[in-house]
Amino acid sequence: MTNILVTGAGGQLGGNLLRRDVPxxxxxxxxxxxxxxxxxxxVRDAVRPGDVVLNCAAYTAVDAAETDEDAAAAVNATGPRILAEASARVGARLxxxxxxxxxPGDASTPYEVDDATGPRTAYGRTKLAGERxxxxxDPTAVVVRTAWVYTGTGSDFVATMxxxxxxxxxVSVVDDQVGSxxxxxxxxxxxLELATRPQVRGVLHATNAGRATWFELARAVFAGVGADPERVRPCTTADFPRPAPRPAYSVLSSAAWERAGLTPLRPWADALADALAALPPATTD
Structure with a gap:
């Protein structure tokens, strides 16, 4: 039996993990x-020997972090360090x-796990500090970078569209930021598959396959619920200035994930179609 502890279980990823029933x-x-x-x-009281700790807890208010980096660092850097120390102490795995x-978001090909980092936001700096x-x-720990995560509920991008x-x-949506x-x-x-593979460690990337701009994703959401995608109009990042700069390019390579023998995540358009189909009618009408 693999015993998993999910921290940050109230968030979109943590909540999804709790709804899983895996033999x-x-x-x-x-x-x-x-x-x-x-x-x-x-944390020491919560982490048990043999646990696999999936840390989904994070300070994700990207813009707010620009003026409150200490608060972001507490959750994104100090907290993960404490979890790693507690895990290493009792033989758990984080x-x-x-x-x-x-x-930095200035690449033109997918980022590999060992590519040079260079965060341009307080949020990114605190997350990188947490990774390190x-x-x-904890030498047995795994860091999994991901991007553009949504459920279609709450306040994520898909839900907003x-x-x-x-x-x-x-609706005007930026067409000059690319991700997965x-x-x-x-x-x-x-x-959860990774949690059952104790031999895997280090840094991995996990996103749905393929790439899109936010504009393309928005049009796919509209089309997926029977709305006219032409109602989504392209604009530039400069049209919507934000306190924290968004990466222009943030596609992550899945090569390390696949080398570890893990199942590649399917194309993003297929995942979106299923996600939209599973939402209650009141959400999509």
Whole structure:
């Protein structure tokens, strides 16, 4: 039996993990209210010998981090270090979820796991610090970078497009940022497969296959629920300035994931179609 502890279980990825029923796998989850990962005593009490800890806890307010980097660093760097130290102490194994924001976003081919990092935001800096702290504290740990994660509910990009297609005649979406939309359900399945492979360690990338701009993703969402995709209009990043610069290019290579013998995540368009089909009618109408 593989015993998994999910931290940050109240988020979109953590919540999806808790809904999984996998033979031979026992999953327990702790939300940020249940466990403050910056509290070393509480973490030591929570992590049990032999656990696989899937750390989904993160400070993800990218723009807010620009003016509150200390708060972001506490959750994104200090907390993961504490989890890694607690895991190493009792013989547990940590799988830590990270982000494309650790890269500068100026590439033209998919980022490999050993490509030079160079975050341009406070959020990215704190996530990179967390990666380094985890790998230094626990030699059995795995860092999994992902990008553009959605469920289609709450306030993620897909959910926002579903809401806007009901509320507006047209929507402007940036067409000069490229990434790989990643369905949280597919990422959760990949992490659970990884959890059962104790020999895998180091840094991996996991996203749905393929690439798109936010504009292309928005049009796919509209088309997927029977709305006219022509209602989505392209614009540039400069048209929507944000406190934290968004990566122009954040496609992550899955080569290391596949070399580890893990199942590649399917094309993003296939995942999106299934995600939309599974949503309740009130969400898509």
């Amino acid at each position: 031979g796998v026992s999953i327990r989850g702790l939300t940020s209210s249940d466990l403050d990962i910056t509290d070393a005593d509480a 799988v830590h979820v990270s982000t494309d924001y650790v890269f 702290a985890v790998l230094a504290a 579903l809401r806007l297609q009901r509320e507006r005649d047209t 939309p990643t369905f949280a359900g597919d990422l959760a399945a990949g992490l």
